[in-house]
Amino acid sequence: GKANACAGGGDTELGVDQNGHLYFADLTLANFSTARSDDQGASFTCSNTGVPDTVVDRQWYAFDGDPTNGGSIYLANDEIGPGMPDCPGATIVGNVLVMYRSPVNGTSASAGIEFGPRNPVSGLATCNEAIMGNNEVSPVATTLGQPLTANTYAILPAPVKHVFVIHDNGALNQIWIGRCFPVAFGPAVPNVSDPSGLNCTDIKVSDLGAVRTGANFPSMAIDKAGNLYAVWAQAPGTSSSNITGDTILKFTYSTDQGNTWATPITIDTSASPAGTLHTNVMPWMAAGDDGRIGIAWFGTPGAPSFPSRGPDSCPATCNWSVWYTISTNAHSASPTFTAPVEASEHFIHRGSIQTLIGGQNGDRTLGDFLQLRMGPQGEANISYSDSNNIDEGNAPHAMFVRQNAGDGLLATVSPVNVPGLRPFNSVSDPAGDGRYEANSSVSANMPQLDITGSSVTLATSAPCSAGAPCYQVTMQLNNLSLAPNTAQDPDQDLVWLTQWLIPSSTDPLGGKNFFVYAESFNGGALQCFAGENAENRISGGVALTYPGTTALPAANCKSNLGPNGTITIYVPLTAVNEAGAIDNKLHEVTASTMTMQQQANSVPPVS
Template sequence: MRVRTCFGFALGLVCLTGAFMFTCYRRSVYAQPQFSPNQELPLPLTAGQLPVQFIVRGLEPSNRTDSQGTIYVTSIRGVPGGVDLHRWSPLVDPAPNSDGTLPFVYLGQPDGCGIFASGCDLVGVAEGGGDVDIAVNVPGLASSVPNLALVSLTLAPGVTSTHSSDRGQSFSQPNPVAALIPGDDRQWIDGIDSQTVYLSYHDAATFNIEVQRSNDGGNTYVDGFGEAIDAQTFPAVGGVPATNTANVAGPIRVDRTNCPSRNNLYQVFVGPDNAQENLTGQTFRSVYVGSSTDVNLGLPVFTFTDHKIFTGPMGSSGENLFPALDVDGFGNVYAVWSDNSTIYFSSSTDQGSTWSTAVPVNQGVTVGKANVFPWIAADANGHAVVVWFGADRAGNSNNTSVMEPCAAGSTTCMTDWANWNVYLAETTNGHDAAPVFVQSVASDHVIHRGTISTGGLGGGANRNLGDYFQVSLDPQHRANIAFSDDHKLSPLTVSGHTGIDDPQARRLIRANFTRQLQAIPGIVTTGVCAATTVAPGSKISGKGMLPAAATFGFIAKSTPLNGALQYQDGGASLKARSSNGIDSLTFSGRCGTFTGNAKINDQPGYRFRIQACDNTDSGTGQDTFSIDFAGPNGFAYHRDGTITDGNIKLQSQ
């Protein structure tokens, strides 16, 4: 039986005592220098105020490019060392170097220096360093500078959040309790408009994927709530009981287009194909997406409907390591994942409801070899860029005997280890049934030798490169790639092990960066928006206030059955929200009644029953709302009345 593994909270700390190659699929291009020389983003060797110092690493770089062309790269040191941030902006930083490399500026540790640090502005009790992600917004009326949001992870208390309104020169005081649920894993964020940011993360207790909204640029995430795994899918991928396989969550993405699909949310994840496979610890052979189209209602809650993208054969697995997803400039959605050998790609032109037949992305010399850690960025109309790590030999990336053959005691056997490079494949017709990809090598040297672990904290293979790396696109449709690299020896040598081919020598682990010097031809920036779909059935939704200042927000829909609730009664010191959707919904006249499980003050084990009535279009002073909770030790709660603020809306389709 397979035991669930946490893939986030990626790493703890370590203590002290060119030439370009091109292959094409279904068309050819001229070979030409396409990328800037790879450049290392420098960091100090050691840090910390403990009795021993910690080796600083630049792992799992997240990278975003805002609408003004400013590039941000952040990487983790490991808990509790926090994260590091680098920036290059065409508006405020020096011009690119003559070889195309960029003079990045180091901006320190935005999630704080931790309790052991001194002499810094942002000292906190539980700064991150386990996982990191960033998001960029667009300029707003109050500022001409796009907002930059950042989250990092410590398992307890959880997600730390902060943001910057001056291109990373300064950040808000880190908020170590950004997640509503304590005990979190693998958080992701994405932004839209000038101040809206969405956060997704695993609830470590159930392994549902929680989603929260921030309306203040990513300082707090209290303005909206949803669960990306719906009630119908949860038995196949949920983490109850704890011996289930559960799921691995990729990034959350928001539709930032000017199409009718704008504001839609998409959460990609992989898991078993059905409930029986989940209960018996089978592999992550199915790829799913949770789509939220009711986030546009402006309610404090929203729902997701899950769709299956792909199912592999029994025994295969799509978590090598994260699946990834993005949305182009016309609302088309693209997903990528790896089975450890093939990078797969699929697209949706109807807001995630249906998906094209999956096609292989990797070509030429990479076919049949180990290929892991895919990521994707999309823009324009059908333009998508996929990156991944590819090895020069066949075999599973975790297999030591294949990737790291070595005689006992050898100090030179790394010469026989697998060599890894960064690959990129690009398409300008990604939403077609048979997209055409052009593949190239983005790294100008071997970035790593040996195994690459895809097992997260439970893996036994090498984790020097962390669990992922990212690509972003600039306003000119050029790819910016940041990745971890350990091809150099660390100056902090291990006695007796100083050779470059010695497997026991200490490696220097740093984030590296390269960028496309020009966009490929054929990128289309006009076209038709992705199709919109209207779900059948009826739904009732609303938000408002009862007498004595109890507030609520809810949505409940019949097809498929799903819903969400958020409720707060300050006088009773009660905060409640639904857990795993709803399990019944009935309509009578202008009223809807629905039930489900709830968490009260973050504690599970409660039931709720709602009756809401849409008595008039205006709502306030006419619509009615009734709520009941029941729970452990005879707990009971009831409130009802005519709402004093807000509106309840019944819709039939």
């Protein structure tokens, strides 16, 4: 778990280098708490002043090799204040895009924990920064140095890998790319050294004209041949309250390290299963082999009336899903993209979404944390939020989906074929991960909490019937007992829980998050409950909770102790029913175990 010494915050960023070191950054606004784990998160070394600056915002990591062994980690973020305070037409003023490098002068022990001085990528006292997207290191080293004139560049004595960061300007009508490369830490000598250990230049990608971007970050990717790609959302309009048309996705590329960029094109969404997607936000990109890229984003066929605040004014008829498209010729004269596929399987949010385009007036339940990464077979791995539950306004679920078919980003293993990822009624899980992980402590595996299998079937026999059917929920454990293991885990309440989502076409909150669980307190008799998720406010934040509201009779709550033991719960369909369900499936079925100091329903739901 996260070390207590690390200050909490928001906009959490995680990263893993090529040798498996885990890096963590949390935002406190005053600074970043930065940390590194060399044992896969079991323990962290941490600093609450990771950068030598204050009043910082929205951090991203990029890696070159192993920072603990000759490589570097790059931290890009906004610094609030040093930008121009009065920019004509600007929505955001005072921001400066900066980049930091770690370790400083090869001190590997502090890699990812302490960063060197900033390099102001977008320039001090300029209007060129609103908020940046991701930063990425090119896999191709070149000798491209700092600009000498408008179109000429210094030639470095040895090739280096450049790190790029994409951003928009304060008026939200331009896209820029910052390009940096490592130099020695020292006096400011172009192409040789700098106090920040970086030389950077900022390059304009596109003037957007009478439109607004900012939904919320532009995104970039670099393929294995070193070609750069950029994607962003934009909508026509002169201000956040005067958006006059659809929010669309724009795409461009560079084949010369960002020096020049192709004319942007619009990503065509008309062939999606839902028809044309009129409102599209938060695109994220990944790249693989030469010319192969994927883009994921939140999109909906719905749209607000115009003029309005665009995505921030989307009505309840806007059902948002995660969409994904691929191009295998992304830097050709006429790039083509596949028809968008619904990566999230169903809609994941209803209503408006907060964006800079609309002046940050929409629903921020989803946050802005959609991300896409390429997996080992060239498949898309997408993380996102799903707000379809009774606490829609405060507590979305963190979700993950992995591509299992279709074109991939690696030519030699395309089409993607990842077995075992299609929907079915049972799953298995490797043994050994039933550990207590909290308060900087990681226990050994506790077999009574180590789920090795899970299934859900429809039951029409006792204790249920054809007239009163049940879901039969079964969890198989490594070695089931009801006794807590207080030597490894101080909590006395053991819980075995299975939950699922039911999206609804009529529920104004988008659907239900139902669950069932079995519980034993201090080794006592097993009790089973059903219910619907709730929330608990903790230190200014919100956590999802699962308090049982319907006690199930003993006949519906069974256990089979010992090796490969099982817990079986029969929950009547009437106890977990949702009107307007989009289909007859249980979606995102997830089994888990947990321990608590008190019984699960001892804290009342917060609404």
